[in-house]
Amino acid sequence: MKTFTSMSQWQIYRDKLQQDSIGFVPTMGALHQGHLALVEASRKTNMFTVVSVFVNPKQFDDGQDFKAYPSNHQADLEQLEKAGVDVALVPDAAQIYVDDYRFKVTEMEFSQRLCGAHRPGHFDGVLTVVMRLLNLVRPDNAYFGEKDYQQLQLIRDMTTAFFMPVNIVACATVREADGLAMSSRNQHLDTRRRRQAAALYAALKNSCTANDAKQTLIGKGFEVDYVEDIADRRLAAARLGNTRLIDNVQI
Numbered sequence: 001m002k003t004f005t006s007m008s009q010w011q012i013y014r015d016k017l018q019q020d021s022i023g024f025v026p027t028m029g030a031l032h033q034g035h036l037a038l039v040e041a042s043r044k045t046n047m048f049t050v051v052s053v054f055v056n057p058k059q060f061d062d063g064q065d066f067k068a069y070p071s072n073h074q075a076d077l078e079q080l081e082k083a084g085v086d087v088a089l090v091p092d093a094a095q096i097y098v099d100d101y102r103f104k105v106t107e108m109e110f111s112q113r114l115c116g117a118h119r120p121g122h123f124d125g126v127l128t129v130v131m132r133l134l135n136l137v138r139p140d141n142a143y144f145g146e147k148d149y150q151q152l153q154l155i156r157d158m159t160t161a162f163f164m165p166v167n168i169v170a171c172a173t174v175r176e177a178d179g180l181a182m183s184s185r186n187q188h189l190d191t192r193r194r195r196q197a198a199a200l201y202a203a204l205k206n207s208c209t210a211n212d213a214k215q216t217l218i219g220k221g222f223e224v225d226y227v228e229d230i231a232d233r234r235l236a237a238a239r240l241g242n243t244r245l246i247d248n249v250q251i
């Protein structure tokens with residue numbers, strides 16, 4: 001596996017790549033089985049797989065949350081190498097925001113709802129970094145988990161809106177044995193809250209209505225940002241202490 005911290009070095013390398021098919025998995029590191037499933041999906045379909053590890057400061061609406069975000073680049077790179085990744089991109093913020101964030105992507109409708117309504121600027125940060133990463137990597141296929149369902153829809157819509165020549169591939173949420181969706185943030189849960197956290201998936205799956213699910217979660221000690229049914233999905237975000245969990249199920 002080759003690792004690039006300099007994006008100009010990477011671009012020189014990328015220009016020489018002649019692979020038929022390039023798959024890309026953008027991540028913020030603190031890798032778990034969910035990320036590795038995206039890598040596996042990419043490796044199945046593509047000749048060459050690129051993974052980025054970049055904790056994007058622009059998608060955090062809360063500075064404390066950014067500081068506390070789990071990060072272990074060395075362990076991440078070891079896992080990626082073992083998983084058969086061809087290239088890891090590990091830029092710092094100056095490499096990505098060469099313009100000091102003068103330019104950004106804003107979606108005006110769906111991004112203002114659900115997580116967007118509770119995290120101002122979050123989706124501007126996500127869409128902008130994904131646009132930049134896709135332009136840097138120029139992959140044929142890019143892989144995103146369904147756990148971040150709103151993010152997935154917005155990225156898909158962005159690539160259509162801007163005529164970006166990339167296929168966005170959705171991968172099923174990977175869950176722990178008790179149903180909790182895998183997430184880097186799960187590391188923040190203490191033993192008691194980790195046990196409580198499984199109730200999120202159960203409530204979404206087993207309740208008749210979104211409001212029933214919300215009441216169940218409040219009863220189980222969650223602070224609920226939202227539970228909403230949109231088309232065939234029930235989506236939720238809820239907090240246990242300082243840890244914000246999101247999940248969604250098909251209804």
Ligand code: PAF
Pocket residue numbers: 026027028054056059126129130148151
């Ligand atoms: O889902 C994530 O980990 C991030 O939002 C992403 C897509 C890597 C952009 O920073």
